[in-house]
Amino acid sequence: MTVDGEKVSDDVEPRMLLVQYLREKVGKTGTVIGCDTSNCGACTVHLDGRSVKSCNVLAVQADGHEVTTIEGLMKDGELHPVQAAFHNCHALQCGFCTPGMIMQSIDLLNDNPSPTEAEIRLGLEGNLCRCTGYHNIVRAVQEASGVSTSSTTGAGSTSGAGATS
Numbered sequence: 001m002t003v004d005g006e007k008v009s010d011d012v013e014p015r016m017l018l019v020q021y022l023r024e025k026v027g028k029t030g031t032v033i034g035c036d037t038s039n040c041g042a043c044t045v046h047l048d049g050r051s052v053k054s055c056n057v058l059a060v061q062a063d064g065h066e067v068t069t070i071e072g073l074m075k076d077g078e079l080h081p082v083q084a085a086f087h088n089c090h091a092l093q094c095g096f097c098t099p100g101m102i103m104q105s106i107d108l109l110n111d112n113p114s115p116t117e118a119e120i121r122l123g124l125e126g127n128l129c130r131c132t133g134y135h136n137i138v139r140a141v142q143e144a145s146g147v148s149t150s151s152t153t154g155a156g157s158t159s160g161a162g163a164t165s
């Protein structure tokens with residue numbers, strides 16, 4: 001498979017989860033395990049450009065496919081616009097849910113570049129945060145909305161530091 005633009009190849013046990021493969025074999029520890037039961041969304045990555053919970057995918061199911069993790073979003077030293085929006089809006093406290101939140105938010109914005117607050121909350125319902133109360137996470141997605149959010153086309157500009165809508 002391709003992980004963050006680099007080809008990787010291994011023999012793995014059929015039962016190995018994609019998240020285990022990414023962390024233990026490829027060293028992509030930015031993708032984290034919060035529950036291991038497909039509830040929390042902390043392990044969210046992109047598989048061929050769409051978000052998946054990588055604890056709910058076998059590593060062998062990604063054979064021949066393209067995986068993007070939180071570590072593959074930054075381009076040329078620039079944060080991805082959604083990463084920048086999370087930073088600008090202080091949309092994290094402990095940060096444990098943040099990789100999954102960002103990967104899911106990018107997928108959400110690719111589908112709906114100008115979501116309402118209700119649509120953002122619905123789009124993120126599979127991602128749990130124990131810290132923030134979600135308000136600043138929603139603000140970050142609102143800030144990022146309307147800018148290029150593709151995980152494969154590199155970073156663009158944010159719609160304005162600290163801006164809210």
Ligand code: FES
Pocket residue numbers: 032033034035036037038039040041042043044053054055056
């Ligand atoms: S670790 Fe995958 S959903 Fe919680």
Ligand code: FES
Pocket residue numbers: 091092093094095096097098128129130131132
């Ligand atoms: S910032 Fe701590 S779990 Fe979300």
